[in-house]
Amino acid sequence: MQSVFIFTIVVAMAFGHSAVFPQTASAQQKVGVIVVDLQGDFTTLKKGSLAVEGTDQAYVDQVRQATESLRKKGYPVYATQDWHPADHVSFYTNHPGKKAFDVIDVAGKKQVLWPPHCVQKTENATVLLDSKMFAAIVKKGKDKKYDSYSGFQDDGGARTELNQLLKKAGINEVIIYGLAMDYCVKATALDAVKAGYKVTVIEGLSKGVAPDTTLKALEEMAQKGVTVKKQLGV
Ligand code: VGL
Ligand code: ZN
Numbered sequence: 358m359q360s361v362f363i364f365t366i367v368v369a370m371a372f373g374h375s376a377v378f379p380q381t382a383s384a385q386q387k388v389g390v391i392v393v394d395l396q397g398d399f400t401t402l403k404k405g406s407l408a409v410e411g412t413d414q415a416y417v418d419q420v421r422q423a424t425e426s427l428r429k430k431g432y433p434v435y436a437t438q439d440w441h442p443a444d445h446v447s448f449y450t451n452h453p454g455k456k457a458f459d460v461i462d463v464a465g466k467k468q469v470l471w472p473p474h475c476v477q478k479t480e481n482a483t484v485l486l487d488s489k490m491f492a493a494i495v496k497k498g499k500d501k502k503y504d505s506y507s508g509f510q511d512d513g514g515a516r517t518e519l520n521q522l523l524k525k526a527g528i529n530e531v532i533i534y535g536l537a538m539d540y541c542v543k544a545t546a547l548d549a550v551k552a553g554y555k556v557t558v559i560e561g562l563s564k565g566v567a568p569d570t571t572l573k574a575l576e577e578m579a580q581k582g583v584t585v586k587k588q589l590g591v
Pocket of ligand 1: 394399439471506536537538539540541542
């Protein structure tokens with residue numbers, strides 16, 4: 358019994374504490390990256406139908422460089438892609454008498470009515486970074502009945518494959534950025550917290566639809582356990 362104890366001590370000294378007790382003290386972190394909805398329709402660069410202020414060539418280049426540097430560090434990178442049918446519930450054009458940015462009730466939830474955007478297979482639904490960058494691109498908002506700001510699930514509760522993909526890759530920490538801060542970045546970050554991930558949102562790599570909702574989003578995320586960083590720092 359004593360020799361087992363001494364053996365354990367020697368092994369612990371040789372390999373470090375975490376090699377012998379991998380689930381204790383320094384639980385291993387595996388970091389994944391989620392680039393949210395970096396698509397033409399959300400950018401001024403592509404004259405998108407729902408272009409977010411500040412999403413010019415310089416912004417897209419900045420996101421590309423940051424994402425490449427994370428990938429080079431070995432972090433798996435995932436993209437989410439808003440991917441709506443033409444008759445989607447979130448388009449004001451599908452609600453006679455309504456106009457863009459009106460708010461209606463859908464299945465007991467407030468629904469902002471958007472200009473048609475990210476319609477499946479259209480040019481401006483394309484993700485603006487090279488698809489070779491991504492371990493996977495997760496489409497969302499495919500069901501015409503529900504909106505889906507979150508990359509994890511839609512407003513009807515139907516899950517995407519994102520959580521399973523992250524879990525299979527052993528990821529327990531995510532870095533999130535993209536478009537738009539006050540809608541899809543926020544919803545994806547909050548669902549990531551709920552799913553048990555350690556979550557960091559990069560403010561400098563994200564842009565919001567409106568200043569007031571962006572400020573509120575930053576407050577809510579911080580309050581719910583998201584770390585908000587100005588820049589990556591890599
Ligand atoms: C988004 C509004 C509608 C987003 C998607 O990516 O933040 N916003 N659909
Ligand atoms: Zn959408």
